[in-house]
Amino acid sequence: MSNGYKPSPSRAERNFTSPSRRKFLLGTGALAAGTLSTREVSAHGDYGNRVVGYYPGWAGEYTPADVPYDKLTHLNYAFLEPQSDGTVVVGDSSEESLLAELSTYDDTDTVFILSISSGWYSGRFSDAASTAARRQRFAKTAVDIMERYNFDGLDLDWEFPDGTVRADDPHNFTLLLEACRNELDSRFGSWTHLTMAGSPNPNIVADAYEVGAISDYLDHVNVMTYDYHGDWSNDTNFNAPFDSPSGDPDGHGELEHDQSHGKLGQ
Secondary structure (H helix, E strand, O other): OOOOOOOOOOHHHOOOOOOOHHHHHHHHOHHHHOOOOOOOOOOOOOOOOOOEEEEEOOOOOOOHHHOOHHHOOEEEEEEEEEOOOOOEEOOOHHHHHHHHHHOOOOOOOOEEEEEEEEEEOOOHHHHHOOOHHHHHHHHHHHHHHHHHOOOOEEEEEEEOOOOOOOOOHHHHHHHHHHHHHHHHHHHHOOOOEEEEEEOOOHHHHHHHOOHHHHOOOOOEEEEOOOOOOOOOOOOOOOOOOOOOOOOOOOOOHHHHHHHHHOOOOO
């Protein structure tokens, strides 16, 4: 890429270890040591079909004890928040209590991930990714929280780095993912998980993501295959369709793009 940019080793070149943080981390005392040795097991991305569930900080009476962990391969806690200076924070004390409770689930193989979001085009993600110092602060503070609550990785939900806020946002997003991947690898080893939420809109994909570069840092992508239709639509239609029915007044474009290209999901 331009500007002397040198990517970190690709996923294929990194050493993967265990998918289970609880049994691996706690069994080896790695949390106290802060480092992990590698071992010969399956890559942590080899799940076949991933079943990802979001547990929101506003879940109310639906507690962590109610989550069917045996039905999930991944649980994303929603959401941590980025500040403009790059610092990633937990929303409030009630969310800290939820995270502390989730950290006690030691008997599950579900992968626990912290999802980071700032809402739609808020500008804070763009601010946080705009300089090397801020990207490093983002990575460090996010991984600090991950370590504090015994989670397995991070998920970046930036909607969207398509150049709307800053022209450099697409490349800065790549650099932010690189900073997070390097922080995770240097502190815990490459068994840790780094994922993102990606748009299903082919126009946003083209504008927002350096697909060939970001795939080197990511374990998988959650393509947001929902909100195809809503109260903004001219016609009543499915929110999260598996396919477009014949005669769909809104056409087949995005669904056909998702199914035939799979750019982000592969």
